[in-house]
Amino acid sequence: MRLDVSTSSRGPMFDGRALAAANRYVDDLEQQLAEEGLTILRREMRAVFKTPTGYYESRCVIVDGNKIWDSRVVYGPWLAGVGSRNFPVTRFKGYDHWIKTRHQLNTRKRALGERLLRRYTGRM
Template sequence: MADVEIRMTGPIFDGRAARAMAEACRDARDSIAEFGEEYALALMGAAFRHPTGYYESNVKTTVVSADTALVDDGGVVYGAWLEGVGSRNSPVTRFPGYIHWRRTKALVAARGPAIAEVAVRRHLPEMG
């Protein structure tokens, strides 16, 4: 009878690949959230007619879970009115809203996969 010894080495077996992938996921989440926050603020800066700075100062990114980050206005009471989804928007008044969050959501959905791919590619050398 012969003994056979099998040794498995490398990033997959010693945990380096898993750690690199977890870091790539965090990097992708943070990069996408940063893009969303910057884009929303840029839209607000370009559209708001009489900005006070208060609303924009409340726009923040919160990490909700390992794979989720939330960009929002922190619940500012007139945020829905600015977006155009409040009870005091058109047709009640002439103000239709700026739709900055809906535009941001659509752009993040469209560009998110490309942003995530860049983040993952940055971490590929650590996996191999």
């Protein structure tokens, strides 16, 4: 008995289109997560800051397409409660706006990723 098997290596998996689509998906997901995180962070800051000036909020931006940072505002660590002048030096323990942002973003990231993935699966 003789068995002949032939295969064809054509299509997105073999010519690099699937890999390119997967890389674009990861880049888009990182960008959307950063934008969602910045939206959450700004909402949290508006909710917890007692006398907001708007300066700190305006300095919180997305860099490199996937990171949120406060542009090294000198009192940023103090606001977050991790500065050298927080409790016990002063009574102020800081706000938890970064912690709440991280928690909320972690609960939303799966749904956001699945929604975005639907756009890319047809290309793979």
